[in-house]
């Protein structure tokens with residue numbers, strides 16, 4: 001099934017005809033396997049170890065806290081989302097979310113501790129900074145996330161990331177070679193995403209954290225921006241990035257292009273653009289056969305597949321092997337919030353991230 005859809009995508013030129021993962025970490029597309037097993041093993045990068053993340057410096061609305069991924073190059077400076085910092089983070093204050101697999105049903109109320117979340121999906125430029133730094137990866141056994149309740153997520157003994165030669169994917173939609181480093185980086189495995197965030201001083205958001213940001217927490221929004229029906233003003237979806245339904249690389253817009261679709265706490269592109277890898281604490285990374293990615297994708301809806309607009313809802317996810325790469329999947333990093341740091345970000349402040357409560 002996947003194979004036929006894939007070939008359909010190649011020759012009908014419709015990204016939407018291939019909603020399934022492109023399970024090959026190769027520059028050129030190959031038919032996907034019919035089993036969940038990873039199609040290829042990403043090649044291990046040079047074993048550069050991640051230094052312990054530095055303590056986050058105090059930030060102000062004009063000088064957001066950020067890690068080494070924003071080194072000032074294109075797509076990694078003050079040039080994302082109408083002049084905001086590409087590494088700007090916004091606080092998601094502690095509170096509840098109704099967590100449910102689908103939109104129906106009451107859901108299960110979950111308390112989420114305060115955390116920071118990148119306002120933007122991680123750009124190509126930020127990944128170039130990671131490559132320039134030697135593609136650091138965590139040490140085996142390094143704690144990637146501690147939820148404070150006895151659950152830790154650790155980097156495994158055999159954790160592999162894509163090396164620089166394997167960071168490009170299906171050329172047709174490849175942002176790595178696409179010429180605009182303000183686009184979100186796609187074609188990354190879960191491991192590559194997790195290593196990138198760890199190097200940047202953060203981690204992957206948990207699936208529940210991501211859902212709280214996207215639903216606006218207690219407001220339980222049907223869409224990140226609220227209740228208004230989706231339109232191309234809200235999100236990058238349905239291959240409408242360039243205003244035309246034909247699917248192409250130009251439909252993947254620079255991050256932060258849809259200010260009308262910003263979430264309750266200032267996050268862009270929570271619906272549409274890329275699916276974003278998430279995780280759950282309390283295990284060894286890669287121990288589960290699949291990981292979830294939420295909040296995409298730029299070409300997931302419509303076309304041959306004709307999925308409904310409800311696909312922009314926070315409940316939508318894809319579940320892939322952590323070795324999977326897809327032209328529709330990228331990442332947005334999360335960061336632990338220091339104790340007492342609970343003030344939401346001021347909205348509408350250029351480059352703003354949350355102020356740190358003292």
Ligand SMILES: [Ca+2]
Nearest residue numbers: 269272274295
């Ligand atoms: Ca997204």
